[in-house]
Amino acid sequence: MSIRHLDWSPLDRESDPVYADPDVVSAAQKRYALIASTIDDATAKLQKIVGTGTDSLAGQYVQGLKTEAGSLNDRLTKAAVRYHDVANEIGKYEPDLEQxxxxxxxALTDAEAAKGAQTKANGMPNPQKSSDGTTTPAEQQKATDKSKAQSDADASMAAAKKRLNDALDALNVAGKRFGDAVSARRYDDGLTDSYKDKLDAVMAKISQVFAIIGMILGALAILIPGVDVLVIAGVVAGAVTLIANIVLYHDGKGSVVDVILGAIGLGMAGLGAVVSLVGKGMSSIAKTAALANRPGGADGIELVPLKPPGGPITNFSRPFGPGNPRPGGPPPNFSRPFGPGNTPIKPAPPIRPEPAPAPGPNAAADWKNLSDWFNNPATNWVLGKLGVITPDTGFWASAWAQLKGAGEMWATLLTDPAKFGKDFASIITGLKGPLDLSAIMRAGGLGSISPLWFAWGGLNGAFGLGAGFVYTGGRLMGWIPSVNPPGQVAAS
Known part of the structure; x- marks a missing residue:
């Protein structure tokens, strides 16, 4: 930035055309020279270690120390070359900058003088005609003098602008020479960001952003449980984070723990899809069994009680009608033989069965096969080819049903805090799914489920809280350092 706060309008410039402060440039030259000198001192000391004979050193560390010192010495030596070059080239550039x-x-001084001359020339009197309409030689001379003064002033202004442009052109040439001399393309010293370095920087940012997104989605999945739209978004975020962490690890700038935990998390999501399908199959079997035992049987036609007049219910039957004719045809009318004291009687009204009461809630019979995160419009075709059980409800309709279920849970926070606490605790610990499956199996009369279901749920819950929140949050906040393999450098 220029330190000359002047009016550059005479040269048709809004500000100083030279954006440079000689003092700042000089300070930079001294700083680079000092860095170069410091590196020289360091390499000299490292060279002593590298060149020292093994006789003067003892212990198993000797060879490793010499190897590391030699590698560091080589890298510093390359870096010193660039710092020396920059310091030297700045020294060459400084006179050009001053010039x-x-x-x-x-040029500005010349332009100001030319502008004054233009103002003076434009202010000179114009020739005046005599009363008879003629112009005297003296008046003609005025016109000549004014025209010459204006021409000379314009020429001076043009010369001032040319002087400015020539000075800027020369300064640009010097700047380009300086830039070319210290261009990163001329060095292979590890100080210049390569394409891989830039890619790693992008991947590091992607890893950070999607890790934050994954944590937010994980928190929402706990607060609004069972909504598979959140789950699939979390899986996508986890996959993107894992890819970024793999690239960083491959380039020596990522943590091996990030990769391992990310791979485990994605693997558990895939295994969870398989486990979910197994649970759905078990629930479907339990539902079939529950419907078979419910009044009406598996065909869904509910039975109604048969109640003779004035007597208790003795049996059950489906209502007579289409598809269920009365055995033996319509019932006959019965009466005593006509005779004395036996007038014709009116037939008794037919027995009308009373409807059976609505069946009570049953976890198995009432179970609905909702879509999972992996059972979505993008993958349903593939799942269909694999013969996966088809949900009764579409993905988005399932998402709405799941959202309403979460709302019903939160509605019990004030009305039944104990139930809410129990439900919410089962979600956090990962036991909600096994508990639901256990209730469905018992309601279907199929007995209890294996304890491994609860072990699986608990493992999911522990991993989600541990790796999903504690570790990821700690890494993002810098509380947990990256773990790198030998020879790698932790990403900054």
């Missing part, structure tokens, strides 16, 4: 500042300042 450019001087010339542009002189």
């Amino acid at each position: 450019g500042l001087t010339e542009t300042a002189n």
Whole structure:
């Protein structure tokens, strides 16, 4: 940034055309020279270690120390070359900068003088005609003098602008020479960001952003449980984070723990899909069994009680009608033979069965096969080819049903805090799914489920809280350092 706060309008410039402060440039030259000198001192000391004979050193560390010192010495030596070059090239550029500042300042002075001359020339009197309409030689001379003064002033202004442009061109040439001399393309010293370095920087940012997104989605999945739209979004975020962490680890800038935990998390999501399908199959069997034992049987036609007049219910039957004719045809009318004291009687009204009461809630019979996160419009075709059980409800309709279920849970926070606490605790610990499956199997009369279901749920819950929140949050906040293999450097 220029330190010359001047009016550059005479040269048709809004501000100083030279954006440079000689003092700042000089300070930079000294700083680079000092860094170069410091590196030289360091390499000299490292060279002593590398060149020291083994006789003067003892212990198993000797060879490793010499190897590391030699590697560091080579890298510092390469870096020193660039710092020396930069310091030298700045020294060459400084005179050109001073010349450019001087010339542009002189051009401004010339322009100010030319502008004054233009103002003076434009203010000179114009020739006046005599009363008879003629112009005297003296008046003609006025016109000649004014025209010449204007021409000379314009020429001076043009010369001032040319002087400015020439000075800027020369300064640009010097700047390009300086830039070319210290261009990163001329060095292979590890100080320049390569394409891989830039890619790693992008991947590091992607890993950070999607790790935050994954944590947010994980928290929402706990607060609004069972909504598979959140789960699939979390799985996608986890996959993107894992890919970024793998690239960083491959390039020596990522944590091996990030990769391992990310792979485990994604693997558990895939295994969870398989486990979910197994649970759905078991629930479907339990539902079939529950419907078979419910009044009406598996065909869904509910039975109604048969109640003789004035007597208790003795049996059950489906209502007579289409598809269920009365055995033996319509019932006959019965009466005593006509005779004395036996007038014709009116037939008794037919027995009308009373409807059976609605069946009570049953976890198995009432179970609905909702879509999972892996059972979505993008993958349903593939799942269909694999013969996977088809949900009764579509993905988005399932999401709405799942969202309503979460709302019903939160509605019990004030009305039944104990139930809410029990439900919420089962979600956090990962036991909600096994508990639901256990209730469905018992309601279907199929007995209890294996304890491994609860072990699986608990493992999921522990991993989600541990790796999903404690570790990921600690890494993002910098509380947990990255774990790198030997020879790798932790990403900053």
